[in-house]
Amino acid sequence: MTTELLARVTCTECPIRHRAVCAHCSGDELDVLEQLKTYKTFKAGDPILWRGDKLTYVGSLVYGVATLSKTLEDGRTQMVGLLLPSDFIGRTGRTEIDFDVVAVTDVTLCCFQIKPFEALIASTPHVAQRLVEMALDELDVAREWMLLLGRKTAREKIATFIHMLVQRQHMGGTETSNQALVLPLTQEQVANYLGLTLETVSRQLGAMKKQSILRFSDRRHFEVSDLPALQLATGDDSDGGILV
Amino acid sequence: MTTELLARVTCTECPIRHRAVCAHCSGDELDVLEQLKTYKTFKAGDPILWRGDKLTYVGSLVYGVATLSKTLEDGRTQMVGLLLPSDFIGRTGRTEIDFDVVAVTDVTLCCFQIKPFEALIASTPHVAQRLVEMALDELDVAREWMLLLGRKTAREKIATFIHMLVQRQHMGGTETSNQALVLPLTQEQVANYLGLTLETVSRQLGAMKKQSILRFSDRRHFEVSDLPALQLATGDDSDGGILV
DNA sequence: CAGTCGTTTTGATACAGATCAAGTCATGAG
DNA sequence: CTCATGACTTGATCTGTATCAAAACGACTG
Numbered sequence: 001m002t003t004e005l006l007a008r009v010t011c012t013e014c015p016i017r018h019r020a021v022c023a024h025c026s027g028d029e030l031d032v033l034e035q036l037k038t039y040k041t042f043k044a045g046d047p048i049l050w051r052g053d054k055l056t057y058v059g060s061l062v063y064g065v066a067t068l069s070k071t072l073e074d075g076r077t078q079m080v081g082l083l084l085p086s087d088f089i090g091r092t093g094r095t096e097i098d099f100d101v102v103a104v105t106d107v108t109l110c111c112f113q114i115k116p117f118e119a120l121i122a123s124t125p126h127v128a129q130r131l132v133e134m135a136l137d138e139l140d141v142a143r144e145w146m147l148l149l150g151r152k153t154a155r156e157k158i159a160t161f162i163h164m165l166v167q168r169q170h171m172g173g174t175e176t177s178n179q180a181l182v183l184p185l186t187q188e189q190v191a192n193y194l195g196l197t198l199e200t201v202s203r204q205l206g207a208m209k210k211q212s213i214l215r216f217s218d219r220r221h222f223e224v225s226d227l228p229a230l231q232l233a234t235g236d237d238s239d240g241g242i243l244v
Numbered sequence: 245m246t247t248e249l250l251a252r253v254t255c256t257e258c259p260i261r262h263r264a265v266c267a268h269c270s271g272d273e274l275d276v277l278e279q280l281k282t283y284k285t286f287k288a289g290d291p292i293l294w295r296g297d298k299l300t301y302v303g304s305l306v307y308g309v310a311t312l313s314k315t316l317e318d319g320r321t322q323m324v325g326l327l328l329p330s331d332f333i334g335r336t337g338r339t340e341i342d343f344d345v346v347a348v349t350d351v352t353l354c355c356f357q358i359k360p361f362e363a364l365i366a367s368t369p370h371v372a373q374r375l376v377e378m379a380l381d382e383l384d385v386a387r388e389w390m391l392l393l394g395r396k397t398a399r400e401k402i403a404t405f406i407h408m409l410v411q412r413q414h415m416g417g418t419e420t421s422n423q424a425l426v427l428p429l430t431q432e433q434v435a436n437y438l439g440l441t442l443e444t445v446s447r448q449l450g451a452m453k454k455q456s457i458l459r460f461s462d463r464r465h466f467e468v469s470d471l472p473a474l475q476l477a478t479g480d481d482s483d484g485g486i487l488v
Numbered sequence: 489c490a491g492t493c494g495t496t497t498t499g500a501t502a503c504a505g506a507t508c509a510a511g512t513c514a515t516g517a518g
Numbered sequence: 519c520t521c522a523t524g525a526c527t528t529g530a531t532c533t534g535t536a537t538c539a540a541a542a543c544g545a546c547t548g
Contacts, residue, residue: 186494187496199496201496202495202496202498203497203498205496206497
């Protein structure tokens with residue numbers, strides 16, 4: 001990973017080429033991006049943006065995992081987003097953000113200064129269009145999470161979270177279960193994502209291990225040994241939109 | 245209100261002219277919208293869009309109040325959005341929505357067929373740009389609500405909700421407290437918005453009446469008699485972004 | 489390899505808010 | 519005016535999850 005961290009990649013070879021803001025861009029448009037982009041790297045634990053910071057750049061997450069979170073005065077915190085490769089950080093039309101962005105693992109960002117980027121949007125409809133798509137997708141995700149936070153039980157929350165990891169991690173892969181998965185967060189971070197305490201997360205994960213729904217090889221790596229049971233435990237409709 | 249419901253208004257006289265998708269449009273552009281738009285009305289309680297419906301039109305809410313909500317199989321429901329005048333319903337780039345939109349009061353929508361509207365976006369950057377702004381604003385709101393749902397106490401939830409009503413209802417008005425406000429939802433609907441039960445909503449509102457933070461003239465109309473106390477009870481930072 | 493720090497597990501207890509169960513209060517219909 | 523229905527209130531009890539506390543487990547450090 002350390003080599004990846006520093007290597008400058010050309011857009012055409014970029015691992016997030018087809019999912020990031022640049023997804024709809026033609027070769028010509030990529031050339032423009034190529035000129036503007038710079039890479040920034042962050043170590044695990046580093047803050048990427050702090051609440052109230054002046055927003056000087058925006059960018060796409062290329063490698064690693066980062067979190068968005070909001071914190072109350074007394075320290076209670078709620079994660080409001082989990083950023084995986086191809087996700088976008090920052091927004092146009094505003095110069096401040098009202099949450100913290102933190103690198104959870106080592107992170108590489110493909111960045112653009114905000115001014116030139118805004119000019120780019122005005123001149124490159126493909127980027128603007130993709131940005132809307134991504135914003136609306138995020139909105140859908142946020143609303144799904146509102147349902148989770150407001151109405152699901154601890155068990156359903158954990159199951160939904162794991163199920164989301166499955167879907168996001170082996171996109172396009174084979175649909176067989178028993179696939180190696182990474183848990184990119186500590187249990188405390190999972191708790192902050194799900195509106196729970198870390199003790200409850202531990203107990204619920206423990207229960208799912210005992211029921212052999214999950215099998216952990218170490219703290220960070222596991223597989224789903226009973227996907228149907230997991231899906232059932234999410235509390236959602238049986239079919240995830242795929243009609244029988 | 246019934247007269248308003250059916251009256252066709254020209255864009256230049258439209259009450260949401262400066263806040264809706266059309267906010268940035270020039271006179272010429274409004275002329276185009278004028279050709280495309282049609283009004284639709286709904287009675288209180290009517291469904292506007294149902295989950296899984298084919299999305300054939302999009303539109304702006306002109307008069308009234310509507311809710312977005314998601315429901316689990318066993319009936320637990322969570323409101324994921326409260327639509328007030330100028331808010332936008334529908335999205336581009338997808339033909340289905342995964343939540344229900346319901347009219348809470350009588351509602352008038354300014355609608356566009358989705359096909360011509362998508363063409364419009366492509367040709368009218370002012371609309372596209374406004375749409376992005378609105379999507380990102382909604383995303384901010386959704387994330388604020390995630391913090392509320394995941395981490396706030398019942399009392400903080402109620403206080404935050406009322407405080408939001410204050411802000412959205414007398415936008416641009418004088419900053420004095422003691423202003424007549426409308427509670428557009430039943431307590432059961434408030435409960436679904438806040439991830440609580442209706443009994444808890446009743447008790448917390450009762451407590452705030454007893455502490456003379458709120459004063460109700462009838463079920464639906466009230467005023468905030470102690471705004472600082474309300475703000476304190478939200479659990480948020482003291483200043484709502486306005487520096488002293 | 490002993491020591492330390494962050495993470496996870498486990499147990500006992502407390503409590504906020506849910507649930508269950510009657511009421512009471514409005515409003516509108518006949 | 520009476521009845522019916524939906525909205526709200528109030529009280530008693532239950533329970534899921536938080537809280538408090540301690541120990542066990544790893545991974546890294548010197």
